Amino acid sequence: MFAQVLFSGLALGSIYGLVALGFAVVFKATDVFNFAQGMFAVCGAYFAVTAISALDLPFGLAILFMIAACATLGVLAHIFLIQPLAGRSMLAIIMVTIALSIVLRAGIEIFYGPQGRVLTTPLPSGVIRIGDLRISQLHLIAALTSWACMAIFGAFFRFTSVGLLMRATADGHEAALVSGVNVNAMNRLAWAIGAVLAGIGGLFLGQLQIVSPELEAIGLLALPAVVIGGMQSIPGAIIGGLLVGLIAQFAGSYISPKSTDIVIYGLLLLILMVRPWGLLGQRELGRV
């Protein structure tokens, strides 16, 4: 049983890590604690449902549609909600992201109805048996895709010129402005990336369960993941996601299915008390 729980914990944790990575990219770039990240994941799942069931697009095109729609959603959120509030208190901006998630949920329920939708994709849904261990192909693909996305975005930030400008913007907005960086464009790009990563995570969550607004609660596990891993750390978000996935599965299997939230948020509280900058975050670097 241990290996089985370990596998599903890692697989789910990879998806949480992906959503958390998107959250961390937005937070690092624009200092916005985006409570709508869970709803962005739900939107991704519904965009996929729309593309596959309503528009009848082939799977590859449907994925592209979902990515484009999520990116647009992120950019619009930044232009119309975040940018006008530049310089306002963090609380005002947090309230706006909470409002955004409520509005998105209501919009989905009006448009698609409150009942869940089944996401039918050509992804394999079989099981690979290795001894006692049953490996769901879908879990495996979700995990591998998540890791591929994390690697691609990691390489993008580390090795490309635009990635460098995004890291510079995250380091300091005014410093980026005086250096000739188009800070607004970089911030929009960060919101697009954040929403796309959430959307891909939402696609897999919807595929593993059923597509409904209730997926938001799972998408929001990205928040404890990011805080545990370290708000300012990109690898921290991924590690935090994996930890949350593992904790959820182990607590669910060995203690009680209802205990997972208690254990996750208990760890969150512990981290905030003893190491508020998170496992991989660092305290403010450098001299003044």
Add this chain to the structure above:
Amino acid sequence: MSHDTILSVENLSVGYARKGLALDDVSLTVPRGGIVALLGANGAGKTTLIRAISGLLDHHHGRIESGQVRFDGRVVNALPPHKRIRLGMAQSPEGRLIFKNLTVEDNLLVGAAILPSAKRQDGLDAVYALFPRLKERRGQSAGWMSGGEQQMLALGRALIGRPQLLLVDELSLGLAPLLVRSIYEELKKVRELFGSSMLIVEQNAKLALGFAEQAYVLDRGRIALSGFAADVAASTAIRDSYLGTERVGNEGAHA
């Protein structure tokens, strides 16, 4: 306006939200290839003027109430900072504002991003030739460097695009006088190499007046005095106020 002028500030008034005017009808010109010093006490409006020129007022909730900033013949009031930099302006800001978590070389590469990719290595080489210390430290996180090295980095990041106009705000802040002198020597080389014009904000008036050809003195948002640097240095008003020879104890004298 003359072809020989790279920057002209014309009757500029600037205000910040819920405060009075920070600049009141300020005019100033920087000749092409010239070095101009901008002097004044704390709070006189020097940094506000630099922000109005580089386009950073928005970021500080300030705005131009009237007048204009003309760069290379073109009114740039409405242009965001990144577009002004692409026109050939660059800034070494007050407090340096380097990217603390990036390496020295990455800091410079951010400044080089306005260049076509084939020219970025040349830009790096040119900056490393001016400030060899930056080359030694290129892999280091910028936040861990000394104040002098950070100042060199801020200048290098501004210079890597070979700007036509370099704005330098409070270069000497917190640095040893000897180091400040050597950095100014490098700036002289920059003008010879790149032909850049410069507008220098400096607390140390004596130093700035020795370096610049022309000077303006700001006093509470207005230009109080301007002219050739030597004449400004000789004026009793500036000596009393900023060179610190003898502080006149009459607070109401300017009012």
